[in-house]
Amino acid sequence: METFPKIISVDDHTVEPPHVWRDRLPSKYRDVAPRVVRAPLKEMTFLGGRFAPVMGERGDDGPVGDWWVYEDLRRPLTRLDTAVGYDRDEIKLEIITYERMRPGSYRVPDRLADMDVNHVQSALCFPTFPRFCGQTFTEAADRELALLGVRAYNDWMVEEWCGPEAGGRLVPLTLVPLWDASLAAAEVRRNAARGVRAVAFSEIPPFLGLPSIHGDAWDPFLRACDETGTVIAMHIGSSSKMPSTSADAPPAVGSTITFANCCFSMVDWLMSGVFERFPKLRIMYAEGQIGWIPYILERADAVWKENRAWGGVAEKVLRPPSELFAGHIYGCFFDDAFGLRNLDAVGAGNVLYETDYPHSDSTWPDSRRVGEEQMAHLPPETVHRIVRGNAIDLLGLTPEGLWAG
Template sequence: METTQFPLIISVDDHTVEPATVWQDRLPRKYLDEGPRIVRAPVKEMTFLGGRFRPVMGEPGSTDGPLGDWWVYGDLRRPLTRLDTAVGYDREEVKLEVITYEQMRPGSYDVTARLADMDVNHVQSAVCFPTFPRFCGQTFSEAADRDLALLCVRAYNDWMMEEWCGREAQGRLIPLPLIPLWDAGLAAAEVRRNAARGARAVAFSEIPPHLGLPSIHGDDWDPFLAACDETGTVVAMHIGSSSRMPSTSADAPPAVGSTITFANCCFSMVDWLMSGKFERFPNLKVMYAEGQIGWIPYILERADVVWEENRGWGGVADKVTRPPSETFAGHVFGCFFDDAFGLKSLDSIGVGNVLYETDYPHSDSTWPKSREVGVAQMGHLPADVVERIVRGNAIDLLGLTPDGLWKAAT
């Protein structure tokens, strides 16, 4: 396949760095001093070991250390870092360091600049996961004041639907709302509120118990799942959305976790396939952002063996009525940006279960060469298969127009 023939990309995993005023513009006045806000301050200490990110903020106004912009919310102090927005920098320049908004590429937070960077990268449309709320909004589920947290979730979703994905985005940015994770009934209401505005995906945790939340094996999440089933809302799970990146020890360097980032997706997919939820909610679909796809065939093979051979004691015979690999085909979608091995295994995964992404503006992003990377990995595939992977499957899954754009409900 020639580079000029490669289809326009629909990326199902990009990211937004929220502008500093998202919550200050939308929260009631009485919460402005408590809600999320940006403070410029130095960093005293910052580590990322064993899959844990630990920053310590210095005194605002002090110059005792590198200055950065920090989100302040309750007891939380979370800096913007170069890992949040690394595009435009050489790999060796991408380090764990605090930054300010002025030090990041404007496309990270500005709609017009984002569209321009998408044009450079041959990207037509993109789903964007959050940064400060973390990948499924767990920042708010950990907050002490749940009334304020709910307002923060709704404020983020209003910003996402009305501004980030608003008229200026021309249908090229696809909304991904959050839910109040601590209450499945409230979550269901938020799914329906945003589905009525045209949203067809919602962020969720890959492994909720890591957040102190119920697993999907019980009935706790059923109101939320029923809302997704009824509205055709896809449950989108990003690596790290359980606030615990895979690692092996407390002192393991980030390279260990970065190599095995798919692991939580693997565990999560087995959870879902063995939960019986797809039988109970037949329209339910889930997707794994940045999980890659090369690991999927063996897990499906093993899950089928366990389902068949361990029926007497496996604990799922009464609720999982088909081989897990058959259930996978209609309900689970893997997302990748750089997985040549996985593409060699398409027959075992299913062409219809694979989605493409660019991960802008993170350090793993293939920007500005996502088309060239795609050609190098998929050039050997038939043109119709490439079309499905790069855009067709996303159009169908996310309810986009035939031209690949998102349209708000009227």
């Protein structure tokens, strides 16, 4: 492709530097707020979709790394958090320190430099320690501190990670206190007032012990997103339950079917009636890929047409699900040649591009080459729309593709 558009990635990741909560919470919380300690690893497994690290004591044998400590949580930094730049066969489940991490994972100037290498202009970044939609704070016992932790993360995201040093190239994605829909709505509005147009949410909230979207429990939050033009961004794994088949299935099984939760989630939203109640609401599925979408839409339309009388949706889903999808839902991909060959069945206006930096699946530093190869059959205007145009519209960026705050 002669001129491939500069990429706007709607799914990259930041690894929070150690000072995020230390600098933004009252001093009385210093010993209980999220903090980094260096300690040995006793053991670590990742089976059946469950990540299980065990922190050792000072003086124990075992590899030493940096751990986030918060209440009962002990979460180590691992090579999977920041894998770009390593040969695929060298990327293993191992504990690391910040010094062994690619600096672009947590430093703005280095991130911008790595974006330049990858033909990326702008990037929206999901969290690491808070997890993809803030589950870490949702699971905390001290709700007062958890709320402060969510707000502190958002302040860091807006003011520092996406601050002046980023020059508009880093686009903020904020969190909400998922345990209270009214508090969540207030946080959406607080951040929308400073130009934020994306908020993280769980793909399947009941997996977190939260209400489903089939009732009205989330209406204050959904109304805030609808009224402020804030897109709801759901990343694979934002339900804290990665798909798997058995307790002893290796990670490769779950990695192959990571799209499954997005699939289940999208059907939930299409059959919920939410889009009828909130007509300006838009949602996106980060790292879910797009190749599976056409069949799900075909099947959902058939069920809506043939079975809606007894299927519990006749009174609340008033249009075919595929029509709702076209007006409200975005699929995100970084490596999906099959999906692109079937783009007409998805819709060029409903697709966003991503690079997944710095994770092991990332196409960095070859995102341009991958895109050129997989989109070679598409007209230039369609490529532009997928690679950056849709993201500009969805995230409220400037015509140049920058976040203006």
